[in-house]
Amino acid sequence: MQSFVDFLNGIIWSPVLIYLCLGAGLFYSIATRFVQIRHFREMWRLLMEGKSSDKGISSFQALAVSLSGRVGTGNIAGVAAAIGFGGPGAVFWMWVVAFFGAATAYIESALAQIYKEEDEDGQFRGGPAYYIEKAMGKKWYAWIFAIATIFACGVLLPGVQSNSIGNAVEAAFGSGEMIETTIGTISLAKIVTGTIVSIILAFIIFGGVKRIASFTQIVVPFMALAYIIIAFIIILLNINMVPTVFSMIIGDAFTPMAGIGAAIGWGVKRGVYSNEAGQGTGPHAAAAADVQHPAQQGLVQSFSIYIDTLLVCSATAFMIIITGAYNVHGGAEGAYLVQNLSADISANGPMFTQLAIESAMPGIGKPFIAFALFFFAFTTILAYYYIAETNIAYIRRSLKLPGMMFVLKIILTVAVFYGTVKAANLAWAMGDVGVGLMAWLNIVGILIIFFLAKPAMVALKDYENQQQAGVKEYTFNPVKLGIKNADYWEKRYKSFGKSSSGARDLSGEPIEPTA
Numbered sequence: 001m002q003s004f005v006d007f008l009n010g011i012i013w014s015p016v017l018i019y020l021c022l023g024a025g026l027f028y029s030i031a032t033r034f035v036q037i038r039h040f041r042e043m044w045r046l047l048m049e050g051k052s053s054d055k056g057i058s059s060f061q062a063l064a065v066s067l068s069g070r071v072g073t074g075n076i077a078g079v080a081a082a083i084g085f086g087g088p089g090a091v092f093w094m095w096v097v098a099f100f101g102a103a104t105a106y107i108e109s110a111l112a113q114i115y116k117e118e119d120e121d122g123q124f125r126g127g128p129a130y131y132i133e134k135a136m137g138k139k140w141y142a143w144i145f146a147i148a149t150i151f152a153c154g155v156l157l158p159g160v161q162s163n164s165i166g167n168a169v170e171a172a173f174g175s176g177e178m179i180e181t182t183i184g185t186i187s188l189a190k191i192v193t194g195t196i197v198s199i200i201l202a203f204i205i206f207g208g209v210k211r212i213a214s215f216t217q218i219v220v221p222f223m224a225l226a227y228i229i230i231a232f233i234i235i236l237l238n239i240n241m242v243p244t245v246f247s248m249i250i251g252d253a254f255t256p257m258a259g260i261g262a263a264i265g266w267g268v269k270r271g272v273y274s275n276e277a278g279q280g281t282g283p284h285a286a287a288a289a290d291v292q293h294p295a296q297q298g299l300v301q302s303f304s305i306y307i308d309t310l311l312v313c314s315a316t317a318f319m320i321i322i323t324g325a326y327n328v329h330g331g332a333e334g335a336y337l338v339q340n341l342s343a344d345i346s347a348n349g350p351m352f353t354q355l356a357i358e359s360a361m362p363g364i365g366k367p368f369i370a371f372a373l374f375f376f377a378f379t380t381i382l383a384y385y386y387i388a389e390t391n392i393a394y395i396r397r398s399l400k401l402p403g404m405m406f407v408l409k410i411i412l413t414v415a416v417f418y419g420t421v422k423a424a425n426l427a428w429a430m431g432d433v434g435v436g437l438m439a440w441l442n443i444v445g446i447l448i449i450f451f452l453a454k455p456a457m458v459a460l461k462d463y464e465n466q467q468q469a470g471v472k473e474y475t476f477n478p479v480k481l482g483i484k485n486a487d488y489w490e491k492r493y494k495s496f497g498k499s500s501s502g503a504r505d506l507s508g509e510p511i512e513p514t515a
Helices: 002-012 015-031 040-049 059-070 073-086 089-114 128-136 139-173 188-205 209-237 239-253 262-275 282-287 294-323 351-360 365-396 404-421 424-452 455-469 487-499
Strands: 178-181 184-187 327-329 336-339
Touching (some): 015 089, 073 089, 089 294, 128 139, 128 365, 139 188, 184 188, 188 365, 209 239, 239 294, 282 294, 294 351, 294 455
Antiparallel strands (some): 327 336
8 A cells, every 4th residue: 555655646746746836836926026025014914804704704714724724744744754855955945835835825815715605504615626617617627626635635634634643642641552453453542542533523523614713713823823932942042053054954955965856855745735835725714714805815825824834844844953853864765864863763753843842841842742733733634624525515516415514524533533543654645645636736727727817816906906096995896807707706796886886095086996
C-alpha cells in the first residue's frame, strides 16, 4: 500500500505541479498588482467589521473556519518534514509560496463569493465545484472536483490530522498497554485518544456549520496565539542565534543540500499543504460569509495565508532550527546530511517540534505540543468535514440521494479513529495524494476561468472604484459588470435596489459599477 501511494504521489507531485503552484501565485500577484500588499490595511478593517446573519457567517468566522483548515498538522509536523527532507532552506520556499499564494487565495475566494448559492436550508454554499460549473460551464469537471474533494476531505486528510494527535499524545504521556486488534497491535493511548476525538467530533459536526464556526472562532485564535507566544519566548532565549537561523534558511534555499531541488520541492509541497492557497479548500468557508461585496471576503482570505505561514509555520521553523532539534535526510536510505537527533526519530510527525520546545523548556514541550496539536488538528478535521459536506450539497443539487450527509458524518468519524492508530508515513502520503489532486483540479480551473472572463479581477476593480468614491454601503451588480450566472448577487442587488437608491458616495451621489 505504501509503495502504491508513493507511486501516485510521484505522479501527482511532479515538478509540474510545484512550478504550477508558484507560477499561479506569481501570475495572480502581477495581475492584481500585488493585492496582498496594496490592500493589507483593508484586510484588517474587513476582518474586524464583518457580521453574521441567519444565512451566513461573519468574515471573521469564515476566516476562523478556513484557518482551522490551514492551521493544522502542516504547521507543526509538516514544517518538521520540510526541514527533515529539504533542509532549513525549505522554510524560505514556504515563505515564497505564502507570499504569492496570498494572491491566489484572493482569486479563488472571490470566485467562491461571486458564484455562491443558498441551499435548501437557507445557508450559503459555494466553492470550486460551484464556480467551475458556473464560470467555466463545465459541469463534468465540477463533478470530478467535488468527488475528489469528498474523497480527500472526507476520508484521506482527516486521517493525517488525527494521526498526528495520536502520535503527539503517545509521545507526551506514553503508549500504555499494547492491545491486539484486527487491524494490528495498537497502544491503549491511541485507542483512548481516537475514541475521545471521535466522540467530540460527532457532537460538533451533527450541529451544523454554525456550531463549527462558533467553536473554531474561539479555539483557533487562542491556540495560534498561545503557540506563537511559546515560540517567541524560545526565540528570545536564543536571540543571538536569530541571524544565524536566517542565514541558514536563505543560504540553504539555493544550494542542493538534500539533493537538487529538494528544498524547493519540500518547501512548496509543505507550503501548499499548510496554507492551502490554490488547493481549493479555503473557498468553501469564504462562500459561507455574509458580506456586502465578493472582493471583501477574497481580501480576508488572502490575509489568512500570512497568519498561517508567515506567523505559525515560521514560529515552528525557528524553534526547530534554533534548538537544533532536527535531522536532514540524504538521498540514500538511512543517510543523513545533518544528524542532530537519534535516527529513529521520524521527520514525518511532531517529534522535532516537541523536542525543540522540550530542550528549551524541560517538561513543557511534549505535553504542550500534544495539547496544541489536538486543537489545531481537531479544528482542521472540522474544516475538512465542512468542505466535504459542501461538495455533497453540490452533488445533491442533481443527485437527490437521501442520507448522504449522515453517511459522510459516519465515514469521516471512522476515518478519524482509524487515522489515529495507523502508520504516520502512510497517513501523510495518502494526505499528499488528496491535496495534490485538489490542487491540480482547482489551479487549472481558476486559470481557465481567468482567461475566459476574469470575474474575480472585475470584482476587485469594482470594489476599488467604490472605495475611491467613498461609498457608505458597498453593492455588487454582476449584470452591469458583465458577470454571468452570479444568481445570488443578481437577486440581492435587485432587492437592494427596491429598498434603497443603490450605492452612494459620501456626497450622496449614486455609484455605478464599472466593468
